[in-house]
Amino acid sequence: MNNKDLQKYAKMPLKQSTNRVWRTYSGGALIDKWKEEKQQVDNSFPEEWIMSTITARGNNRSEGEGLSEIETDNGIISLKDIIDSDKELFLGKDFIKKFDSTGVLIKMLDSRERLTIQVHPDKNYAKHVLSSSYGKTESWYVLNTREIDGEKSVVYMGFKKGITREKWEKLFLSQDIEGMLNSLHRIEVKPGDAFMIYGGVPHAIGSGCFLMEVQEPTDYTMRVERITPTGLEISDELIHQGVGEQKMLDCFHYDGYTYEEALNQWKVAPRAIDTSDEYTFSTIFNDAHTNCFGLSELCLNGEYSIKQQENFYVVVIYYGEGIIYCNGKEFAYRQGDEFFMSVAIGEVIFKSKIESKLLLCYPPS
Numbered sequence: 240m241n242n243k244d245l246q247k248y249a250k251m252p253l254k255q256s257t258n259r260v261w262r263t264y265s266g267g268a269l270i271d272k273w274k275e276e277k278q279q280v281d282n283s284f285p286e287e288w289i290m291s292t293i294t295a296r297g298n299n300r301s302e303g304e305g306l307s308e309i310e311t312d313n314g315i316i317s318l319k320d321i322i323d324s325d326k327e328l329f330l331g332k333d334f335i336k337k338f339d340s341t342g343v344l345i346k347m348l349d350s351r352e353r354l355t356i357q358v359h360p361d362k363n364y365a366k367h368v369l370s371s372s373y374g375k376t377e378s379w380y381v382l383n384t385r386e387i388d389g390e391k392s393v394v395y396m397g398f399k400k401g402i403t404r405e406k407w408e409k410l411f412l413s414q415d416i417e418g419m420l421n422s423l424h425r426i427e428v429k430p431g432d433a434f435m436i437y438g439g440v441p442h443a444i445g446s447g448c449f450l451m452e453v454q455e456p457t458d459y460t461m462r463v464e465r466i467t468p469t470g471l472e473i474s475d476e477l478i479h480q481g482v483g484e485q486k487m488l489d490c491f492h493y494d495g496y497t498y499e500e501a502l503n504q505w506k507v508a509p510r511a512i513d514t515s516d517e518y519t520f521s522t523i524f525n526d527a528h529t530n531c532f533g534l535s536e537l538c539l540n541g542e543y544s545i546k547q548q549e550n551f552y553v554v555v556i557y558y559g560e561g562i563i564y565c566n567g568k569e570f571a572y573r574q575g576d577e578f579f580m581s582v583a584i585g586e587v588i589f590k591s592k593i594e595s596k597l598l599l600c601y602p603p604s
């Protein structure tokens with residue numbers, strides 16, 4: 240299709256097809272469950288990447304892995320191609336003055352095993368060390384948990400007081416994984432918990448966490464474990480992304496916190512901002528936390544209208560079923576669906592047939 244033919248897609252919700260990505264850890268059964276697949280299996284594809292215009296960084300993976308594809312009346316078309324056909328139309332004139340792409344990446348992530356201890360670049364490190372205009376500040380919104388081998392669902396986050404670069408480097412060189420885990424705060428999680436993970440903050444997602452991540456659009460992860468909990472060896476490239484071990488260690492912010500300080504700093508309380516008999520609209524991540532992205536939640540038992548927005552947005556249906564009314568047309572939605580809503584779309588009305596939970600993700604401001 241030529242660029243002109245693609246423009247009609249700016250006026251309708253664009254539904255993405257399933258887009259699973261290979262990772263170093265296992266999981267994904269709860270993504271299958273959410274997608275209402277017949278079989279629910281844990282394997283090496285524990286993440287669903289949503290509205291992605293970037294590729295994943297894995298070992299010898301296929302070239303386009305990570306890129307989202309849209310189901311259209313003309314077959315499958317990559318989201319990137321649709322947007323690139325007319326960035327101003329899909330993303331907005333003011334937006335493209337500041338950003339060269341959507342500026343955001345969304346994931347569903349389900350861990351069968353603990354992820355390796357890691358850190359992501361902040362903007363400064365990304366610019367100077369990786370020549371990237373985006374770091375990888377991210378957010379976690381816990382949707383569900385499961386107990387695995389009797390273990391409660393936890394996340395590890397932030398250095399405890401007294402952890403210095405010297406101590407951390409020693410632990411890394413001796414591969415003292417218990418020592419590294421003990422250097423971080425261990426936080427039990429439950430559905431509804433929300434955390435900001437700023438670039439530079441060490442972290443590891445424990446086993447049994449099903450969460451939505453909204454984040455800056457890169458795949459830069461620095462890791463300090465050479466072998467995963469289930470025994471997969473991690474290559475040097477995946478340890479330090481090609482910048483070497485010393486620069487990898489520079490990516491961490493060596494600030495120590497007490498447990499309470501860590502929670503105050505990074506745990507976010509969702510807040511209802513608009514309620515009626517038919518809906519509750521809550522903000523989760525917003526300008527108070529970051530200008531890199533945003534996340535809201537709409538619990539719907541009736542109708543809710545979203546007026547023309549200043550920016551494009553993405554709607555993920557966590558559960559429920561209903562209709563989206565948009566530009567005189569009706570589009571069905573159901574659990575597991577993911578929609579890109581261009582800035583040109585105008586007012587949209589969501590009407591539930593079955594009580595629904597919609598997650599609304601926003602680009603940077």
Ligand SMILES: O=P(O)(O)OC[C@H]1O[C@@H](O)[C@@H](O)[C@@H](O)[C@@H]1O
Binds near residue numbers: 286
């Ligand atoms: O260690 P791997 O398997 O690459 O997993 C890396 C994953 O880590 C999590 O903390 C998040 O940052 C995900 O966005 C990322 O994909």
